[in-house]
Amino acid sequence: SAFLVSVLALVAVAPCMRLLRSLCDFSTSGATRDASPIPAFIGGQYIARLRTTLNDLRDSGMLSARLAQRLLLISAARFIVLVLMAICTAQAVGIHIDFWCMATATPFASLANLLAVTPGGVGVNELASVTALHIFGTPLGAASKWALANRLLVTISCIAVTACAFALTGVRGASRSMIHRARRRQPTEELLDHVES
Numbered sequence: 001s002a003f004l005v006s007v008l009a010l011v012a013v014a015p016c017m018r019l020l021r022s023l024c025d026f027s028t029s030g031a032t033r034d035a036s037p038i039p040a041f042i043g044g045q046y047i048a049r050l051r052t053t054l055n056d057l058r059d060s061g062m063l064s065a066r067l068a069q070r071l072l073l074i075s076a077a078r079f080i081v082l083v084l085m086a087i088c089t090a091q092a093v094g095i096h097i098d099f100w101c102m103a104t105a106t107p108f109a110s111l112a113n114l115l116a117v118t119p120g121g122v123g124v125n126e127l128a129s130v131t132a133l134h135i136f137g138t139p140l141g142a143a144s145k146w147a148l149a150n151r152l153l154v155t156i157s158c159i160a161v162t163a164c165a166f167a168l169t170g171v172r173g174a175s176r177s178m179i180h181r182a183r184r185r186q187p188t189e190e191l192l193d194h195v196e197s
Contacts, residue, residue: 009072010069010072010073013065013068013069013072014065014068014069016068017063017064017065017068018065020063021058021063023054024054024055024057024058024063079103079106082106083099083102083103083106086102086106086146086150087099087102089146089149089150089153090102090146090149092149092153093145093146093149095142095145095146096142097133097138097142097143097146098137098138101133101136101137101138102133104132104136105129105132105133105135105136105138108128108129108131108132109125109128109129109132111128112124112125112127112128112129113125113128122151125147125151126147126148126150126151129143129146129147129150130143130144130147133146133147
């Protein structure tokens with residue numbers, strides 16, 4: 001069923017892009033031939049801004065069906081990678097979670113992350129993941145264990161990538177040069193303070 005939905009989305013994306021393009025053409029066609037502008041108090045300035053934006057969108061090439069299909073394929077590949085990472089996390093902590101169960105629960109965790117009010121979605125993402133996994137057949141204890149292990153592994157990997165980035169880009173050297181410049185500036189500031197007093 002997921003494969004069928006993916007194929008349907010790939011087939012439907014081209015007509016949807018054509019429809020959006022024709023809507024942009026229709027909305028901007030009246031902008032040039034309109035002799036009587038809509039008064040500003042009715043919202044003429046907003047309509048003019050909308051027509052300009054739609055015209056820019058039409059001319060940008062963003063409504064290309066081929067581009068939309070490529071982006072859809074990239075998005076599908078990203079989703080599959082996320083599900084496979086989650087399955088690997090589950091196997092690393094000794095939990096068996098069915099692929100399709102994880103694949104159906106992952107979008108709920110992603111949506112919860114969008115609505116989260118906590119930094120990085122801490123707690124909200126785990127609650128959504130555990131709830132979705134439990135609804136789709138994973139035992140509550142196993143889902144909770146996976147959610148905590150996943151958060152821990154994500155946090156550790158972020159710290160490791162950040163440390164590697166600092167090491168590779170020479171941030172340590174940059175901070176040393178900033179400290180050195182600040183020390184060179186300090187005697188000048190002290191001299192100015194003595195001159196003022």
